[in-house]
Amino acid sequence: MNEASARAFPNIALVKYWGKQDTSLILPVAGSLSLTLDTYATTTTVRLDPDAAADSFSLNGVPGAATPTQRVTRFLDLVRELAGSTARARVDSLSEIPTDAGLASSAAGFAALAVAAGAAYGLELDARALSRLARRGSGSAARSIISGLAVWHAGDDAQSFAEPVGGPEFKMIILTLDRSAKRVSSRDAMVRTAQTSPFYDGWISSTAQTLDAALAACHADDFTALGLLTELHALRMHALIQSADPPIRYLKPASIAAFDRVEELRAAGLECYATADAGPNVVVIARPSDADQVAAELVTLGETTVVGAGPGATLLPRGAAG
Ligand code: PMV
Numbered sequence: 001m002n003e004a005s006a007r008a009f010p011n012i013a014l015v016k017y018w019g020k021q022d023t024s025l026i027l028p029v030a031g032s033l034s035l036t037l038d039t040y041a042t043t044t045t046v047r048l049d050p051d052a053a054a055d056s057f058s059l060n061g062v063p064g065a066a067t068p069t070q071r072v073t074r075f076l077d078l079v080r081e082l083a084g085s086t087a088r089a090r091v092d093s094l095s096e097i098p099t100d101a102g103l104a105s106s107a108a109g110f111a112a113l114a115v116a117a118g119a120a121y122g123l124e125l126d127a128r129a130l131s132r133l134a135r136r137g138s139g140s141a142a143r144s145i146i147s148g149l150a151v152w153h154a155g156d157d158a159q160s161f162a163e164p165v166g167g168p169e170f171k172m173i174i175l176t177l178d179r180s181a182k183r184v185s186s187r188d189a190m191v192r193t194a195q196t197s198p199f200y201d202g203w204i205s206s207t208a209q210t211l212d213a214a215l216a217a218c219h220a221d222d223f224t225a226l227g228l229l230t231e232l233h234a235l236r237m238h239a240l241i242q243s244a245d246p247p248i249r250y251l252k253p254a255s256i257a258a259f260d261r262v263e264e265l266r267a268a269g270l271e272c273y274a275t276a277d278a279g280p281n282v283v284v285i286a287r288p289s290d291a292d293q294v295a296a297e298l299v300t301l302g303e304t305t306v307v308g309a310g311p312g313a314t315l316l317p318r319g320a321a322g
Helices: 066-083 106-120 127-135 186-196 200-219 223-242 253-267 291-298
Strands: 003-008 011-015 020-022 032-036 042-049 056-059 088-095 149-152 162-164 171-176 272-275 282-286 303-307 314-316
Touching (some): 011 223, 011 272, 042 106, 066 088, 106 127, 106 314, 186 223, 223 253, 253 291, 282 291
Parallel strands (some): 056 088
Antiparallel strands (some): 003 314, 032 149, 042 088, 171 282
16 A cells, blocks of 8 residues: 655745636636745645545544545546556545634645655656646645745646745734634635626736736845735735625725734834735734734734744655654
């Protein structure tokens, strides 16, 4: 019985991915830029089980519900096709993301699954091939294959992978404001945005420009420019999402208050910038030397967790998955 375990971390985008040009290959309409975190790992073990009639999936020891199990099976089908295998597998995943932290688990989940399944099925995949494979599970998972700052390129199937970028050092302060589950998944919301927003074309062209500017800021080691672009792009994404019909609003009054507070802190000389994914929680970026102070200033708004740049997805030595 072949088995392999891998660990991967979530990532938070500075230049966001929102919209697919191909929903089956998961090709984005524009590139994006993110930081892979050093906290909240997902560890996944894949064991081939040629006698089993179907794949099985568990998350934190609990058998997966139908929808996540189907998503795992569809992903394993891609791996089996690459490997020329028909063997079913048992997939056991342990996620350290608190279920109510408001962080998406799919990026770390599919990055760990890509590495573990690739190895269990005997494929030899380099980082680029792993990133392309992880992308098929969840777009943002392409970036969790890579450590630290990662750019995920738009393009065709062969061109759309993530790779490392150098840039300024900074921390992220995760500000948990609302613990309820999101009402519209990012997958469904992306489709609605593409079909109904009158601003969608402008979003695609302006994101490509924002990404170029953010990469230039990274190359120049310019935290200020990168921070300003990060906040701008998050607010543009939320404006776009709100312009769908029917509208989708992920930001709550508490999220807006957090953006206001970050602006105030900046005006008072404490440099930090806010962003938010497809939900009400806010992530703030700050220079490493300012991160604890920024977290202390935000603590009246919600729970804060300071995180830094972490490693890409890695294969674990046999028996290390615990
Ligand atoms: O990979 P998905 O389908 O979970 O989409 C992620 C979308 C955002 O988190 C809102 C933006 C991003 O680039 O991560």
